[in-house]
Amino acid sequence: MAVDCLLISANQVVIPYPVYPLGVAHLVGAMEKAGHRVTHFDMLAAGGIEALRQLLIRKQFDLVGVSIRNIDTVDSSAPHGCLAEIETTMQLIRDLSVAKVVLGGPGFSIMPEDLMTSFGADYGVVGAGEVLLPWLADRIGMGDPPTEKLFIGNPKEDAWVTPVFSEQATRYYLDHGGMLNVQTKRGCPYRCSYCPYPNIEGHTTRYRDPEEVVEEVERLTRDHGARFIFFTDSVFNDSKGHFRLVAETLLKRGNKTPWCAFFRPQGLELADFTLMRDAGMTAMEVGTDATCDKTLAAMGKGFVFEDVLRTDKLAREAKIPCAHFVMFGGPDEDRQTLTEGLVNLDKLESSMVFAFAGIRILPGTRLHKQAIAEGVVRSEQLLLEPTFYFSPKLQGIDLDKEIGAAFSSRMDRVYPCSEMTEHLAMLHKMGHVGPLWDALVRPLFK
Numbered sequence: 095m096a097v098d099c100l101l102i103s104a105n106q107v108v109i110p111y112p113v114y115p116l117g118v119a120h121l122v123g124a125m126e127k128a129g130h131r132v133t134h135f136d137m138l139a140a141g142g143i144e145a146l147r148q149l150l151i152r153k154q155f156d157l158v159g160v161s162i163r164n165i166d167t168v169d170s171s172a173p174h175g176c177l178a179e180i181e182t183t184m185q186l187i188r189d190l191s192v193a194k195v196v197l198g199g200p201g202f203s204i205m206p207e208d209l210m211t212s213f214g215a216d217y218g219v220v221g222a223g224e225v226l227l228p229w230l231a232d233r234i235g236m237g238d239p240p241t242e243k244l245f246i247g248n249p250k251e252d253a254w255v256t257p258v259f260s261e262q263a264t265r266y267y268l269d270h271g272g273m274l275n276v277q278t279k280r281g282c283p284y285r286c287s288y289c290p291y292p293n294i295e296g297h298t299t300r301y302r303d304p305e306e307v308v309e310e311v312e313r314l315t316r317d318h319g320a321r322f323i324f325f326t327d328s329v330f331n332d333s334k335g336h337f338r339l340v341a342e343t344l345l346k347r348g349n350k351t352p353w354c355a356f357f358r359p360q361g362l363e364l365a366d367f368t369l370m371r372d373a374g375m376t377a378m379e380v381g382t383d384a385t386c387d388k389t390l391a392a393m394g395k396g397f398v399f400e401d402v403l404r405t406d407k408l409a410r411e412a413k414i415p416c417a418h419f420v421m422f423g424g425p426d427e428d429r430q431t432l433t434e435g436l437v438n439l440d441k442l443e444s445s446m447v448f449a450f451a452g453i454r455i456l457p458g459t460r461l462h463k464q465a466i467a468e469g470v471v472r473s474e475q476l477l478l479e480p481t482f483y484f485s486p487k488l489q490g491i492d493l494d495k496e497i498g499a500a501f502s503s504r505m506d507r508v509y510p511c512s513e514m515t516e517h518l519a520m521l522h523k524m525g526h527v528g529p530l531w532d533a534l535v536r537p538l539f540k
Contacts, residue, residue, distance in 0.1 A: 119257035139266030171510030221247030272527030330355035367412035385435025452482035
């Protein structure tokens with residue numbers, strides 16, 4: 095029996111720019127395919143908590159899903175927790191609706207038990223929900239709701255259902271940067287010490303058909319007016335070369351929509367850059383993460399800084415603007431690695447660098463275990479509020495001052511990253527599209 099379902103994109107974080115809730119778009123597609131009636135409410139696009147109140151007064155639902163994308167801003171320079179906003183949303187639902195409430199989303203999947211307890215939800219779905227959520231709706235529709243509370247998605251049951259984009263939400267995100275999102279694969283095989291991503295999507299990479307990917311790019315451009323595409327894969331350049339098939343298909347079909355993606359600085363050749371450039375890539379963001387071999391090894395990155403320099407050089411040769419994201423203060427950071435790392439960053443001559451101080455500690459990661467062993471956090475300590483790891487070897491060093499001084503004279507170095515938010519919002523209001531940092535790098539190419 096079909097049910098009326100409300101899916102709420104609870105995210106209100108706009109740093110560095112608003113990002114369309116792609117996961118919910120996939121869930122809407124899966125629910126509609128299963129025959130259920132779905133309303134998508136986006137907190138940013140639809141008017142916030144008061145607009146949600148009016149919707150819940152007007153209409154009753156059988157199932158309400160709340161997608162938690164962010165727990166906080168993961169930036170120690172401007173730590174902002176998001177859970178109070180989720181609590182307000184949950185309380186409103188409880189006050190005005192008798193629906194069963196299910197939590198999900200990447201933020202929820204990082205610490206599901208704690209969030210289930212905090213918010214008192216009826217159900218929770220960890221990982222992908224395209225199979226589990228329609229099943230749960232079916233059970234509720236039959237009057238036989240499960241007695242279990244928490245369900246974990248099976249990565250082997252990925253359902254690449256065509257995502258359904260909300261007209262209202264799409265309009266908002268296009269007005270705030272012109273970007274929409276596409277996913278080409280799921281899962282991450284890497285073992286970065288701080289990252290919970292493999293726990294959410296699994297360690298095994300599952301690929302989407304390149305023709306379907308490009309058809310989605312074309313549909314978003316043609317039907318929704320997307321002016322820029324961001325491929326949301328954890329790492330675009332997978333070791334099996336699926337990314338090349340996507341680029342080749344974009345090129346073959348004459349793609350004209352510019353795009354960007356997130357890269358690992360390893361395993362790329364100049365031919366890859368020229369292929370992707372010809373297929374429409376106009377910028378690349380790189381998960382460099384640490385700034386010297388010692389700290390890269392301590393984070394479990396699996397590459398060295400020479401790989402970073404080589405990737406950066408190839409991007410420059412192909413005239414593709416490149417942005418590196420780095421975190422100072424991680425495992426094994428000390429005075430020597432800090433000094434070496436700042437010198438290494440100077441070798442990235444024509445690229446943006448976005449730097450963060452400290453690393454957000456998340457449960458289930460190797461960094462969490464290390465932080466407990468080093469006495470940075472207690473084993474029983476809840477991590478719902480922003481909690482950051484700073485290497486004990488940095489005692490007595492003003493990391494904020496050191497990074498700020500090294501970056502102060504350069505427009506292509508950003509620290510703290512929170513300071514960029516207002517500038518990006520202003521440029522988006524003026525009609526500029528895409529990540530925008532690339533405009534600062536492009537003039538450096540000769």
